Amino acid sequence: MNAEDKELLQEKLEKAYFIPIIKKVKDIQYDFRKPIWYVETDRGDMSFEVRSRRDANYISSNRVVIKDANGNKYEINDYNALDAESKEMIEREVT
Numbered sequence: 001m002n003a004e005d006k007e008l009l010q011e012k013l014e015k016a017y018f019i020p021i022i023k024k025v026k027d028i029q030y031d032f033r034k035p036i037w038y039v040e041t042d043r044g045d046m047s048f049e050v051r052s053r054r055d056a057n058y059i060s061s062n063r064v065v066i067k068d069a070n071g072n073k074y075e076i077n078d079y080n081a082l083d084a085e086s087k088e089m090i091e092r093e094v095t
Contacts, residue, residue: 020046022066022076025086028093035093037066041074048072056094064094 001009020041027038031049038047048068050056055067064076076082079090 019073019075022064022074024083025089028089034069037068037074037093039074046074048074050093053093053095056090058094064090066094 020043022039022041024040025037026040026045028035029038030036035050036047037050039045048070050066051069057065058079059065062077062079062081064079066074066076068074076090079087082090
């Protein structure tokens with residue numbers, strides 16, 4: 001496989017497996033009882049709506065996965081490494 005093909009394949013994989021890593025939760029606001037998360041990720045600042053609390057789950061004691069209203073997933077690799085404010089917001093929202 002040549003370099004151009006490898007680059008094209010890498011781009012396709014990144015689009016297919018788009019899972020931003022949340023580094024900080026800036027705010028969680030409600031719009032008609034649906035939470036809108038404002039976060040800082042490894043891909044920049046983002047905001048997304050979550051349909052229900054069932055869409056934000058602990059995978060292990062320090063790992064969290066959140067699915068937004070469009071089916072996109074976001075991950076927190078190490079919940080314990082986040083700042084205190086981020087942790088407090090997550091504890092209110094994640095089941």
